[in-house]
Amino acid sequence: MAPSADNINLVVSKNIKLERMFSMKGGKGEASYANNSQAQAQHARSMLHLLRETLDGVEINKVPCFVVVDLGCSCGSNTIYMIDVIVKHMIKRFEASGVEPPEFSAFFSDLPSNDFNTLFQLLPPLANHGGSSMEECLASDAHRSYFAAAVPGSFHRRLFPSASVDFFYSAFSLHWLSQVPESVMDKRSAAYNEGKVFIQGAKESTAVAYRKRWQSDLSDFLSSRKCEMRRGGSMFLVCLGRTSVNPTDQGGAGLLFGTHFQDAWNDLVLEGLISTEKRDSFNIPVYAPSLQDFKEVVEAEGSFAINKLEVFRGGSPLVVSQPEDANEVGRALANSCRSVCGVLVDAHIGESLSHDLFSRVQSRATASANQILEQLQFFHIVASLSFT
Numbered sequence: 221m222a223p224s225a226d227n228i229n230l231v232v233s234k235n236i237k238l239e240r241m242f243s244m245k246g247g248k249g250e251a252s253y254a255n256n257s258q259a260q261a262q263h264a265r266s267m268l269h270l271l272r273e274t275l276d277g278v279e280i281n282k283v284p285c286f287v288v289v290d291l292g293c294s295c296g297s298n299t300i301y302m303i304d305v306i307v308k309h310m311i312k313r314f315e316a317s318g319v320e321p322p323e324f325s326a327f328f329s330d331l332p333s334n335d336f337n338t339l340f341q342l343l344p345p346l347a348n349h350g351g352s353s354m355e356e357c358l359a360s361d362a363h364r365s366y367f368a369a370a371v372p373g374s375f376h377r378r379l380f381p382s383a384s385v386d387f388f389y390s391a392f393s394l395h396w397l398s399q400v401p402e403s404v405m406d407k408r409s410a411a412y413n414e415g416k417v418f419i420q421g422a423k424e425s426t427a428v429a430y431r432k433r434w435q436s437d438l439s440d441f442l443s444s445r446k447c448e449m450r451r452g453g454s455m456f457l458v459c460l461g462r463t464s465v466n467p468t469d470q471g472g473a474g475l476l477f478g479t480h481f482q483d484a485w486n487d488l489v490l491e492g493l494i495s496t497e498k499r500d501s502f503n504i505p506v507y508a509p510s511l512q513d514f515k516e517v518v519e520a521e522g523s524f525a526i527n528k529l530e531v532f533r534g535g536s537p538l539v540v541s542q543p544e545d546a547n548e549v550g551r552a553l554a555n556s557c558r559s560v561c562g563v564l565v566d567a568h569i570g571e572s573l574s575h576d577l578f579s580r581v582q583s584r585a586t587a588s589a590n591q592i593l594e595q596l597q598f599f600h601i602v603a604s605l606s607f608t
């Protein structure tokens with residue numbers, strides 16, 4: 221049974237387990253993640269050369285099954301496309317090394333509230349290994365050449381048996397915190413994020429609390445993967461990042477959550493629809509790290525060698541067919557924002573007020589369409605790590 225808005229509200233306000241209810245917007249509706257992840261698809265495809273470079277570093281051994289995992293797979297078709305690229309590339313590498321390609325197993329992993337049903341409906345059927353050759357499988361886009369399964373759970377903890385995974389992929393997920401830091405929601409704390417719903421332009425103490433949480437989360441992520449990965453395996457990680465050294469300048473994430481979205485929350489307060497406390501007890505659990513933030517954690521945790529760590533310019537998170545149409549730009553921004561944080565907003569203020577909030581995001585974004593198109597750019601941290 222789906223949790224009621226009141227139950228969820230309790231979970232959010234007490235900040236107990238964000239992971240129990242957090243997900244991208246499921247289904248196939250207008251504001252669903254499945255319908256608002258074309259930009260992520262484009263950004264991921266522009267990094268395929270970096271992914272292939274990482275795959276080229278994976279050791280080729282004679283194994284009965286090669287295991288690939290996507291952490292934070294969500295419910296759109298992006299994950300299916302990327303797993304297909306990974307498996308096909310590895311099959312070619314096995315063949316080029318003169319080693320008979322093993323069977324492939326792909327695990328799609330995300331939080332338990334992820335809409336795995338929508339994902340499974342998008343999954344192509346398994347190619348008939350018995351009846352067709354590997355070449356036929358590779359040539360066929362309508363089939364998959366791997367066994368598929370879902371693994372629900374937080375990537376900040378163990379998800380797989382020891383030494384069982386050859387390749388981890390994770391895209392656009394590691395900037396999500398395991399929880400909003402307690403101090404950010406505590407009125408008595410110097411880090412209390414008064415008047416804001418994100419750290420864009422917040423006090424330094426608020427940003428420091430966010431950074432500490434994110435670094436501790438990444439460290440937990442790496443320690444878990446270290447246990448699960450086979451020697452010779454690799455990881456390809458992409459998350460939202462920033463180019464500024466100042467964490468209160470969150471770059472593209474700052475524009476997405478710190479401008480029209482923030483103003484829409486203020487509108488609800490000014491119109492008497494919610495209290496200031498209600499607004500101030502909501503915070504977006506996202507932190508866009510700098511390269512330095514990322515590097516410090518990988519080095520301190522110490523299990524993985526860094527092959528590549530760089531900031532990659534991904535481009536706009538909005539895909540619009542008519543950029544001159546301000547209404548389309550406004551709608552795209554509101555839908556994009558809603559697809560990634562709508563579930564949290566619904567839980568905090570209920571679906572009806574959430575609808576009001578995103579309508580205001582849309583009208584504000586429509587009024588600033590040109591500026592949005594000019595300024596909204598996402599940068600990503602791209603990490604290629606190996607376990608030697």
Ligand SMILES: C[S@@+](CC[C@H](N)C(=O)[O-])C[C@H]1O[C@@H](n2cnc3c(N)ncnc32)[C@H](O)[C@@H]1O
Nearest residue numbers: 243260292293294298330331374375391393396
């Ligand atoms: C923006 S989506 C990225 C989806 C997909 N990788 C893509 O490229 O389109 C971020 C995903 O990360 C997941 N996520 C966030 N925190 C997580 C955690 N602690 N453990 C597992 N998944 C998490 C969310 O549920 C969401 O599905």
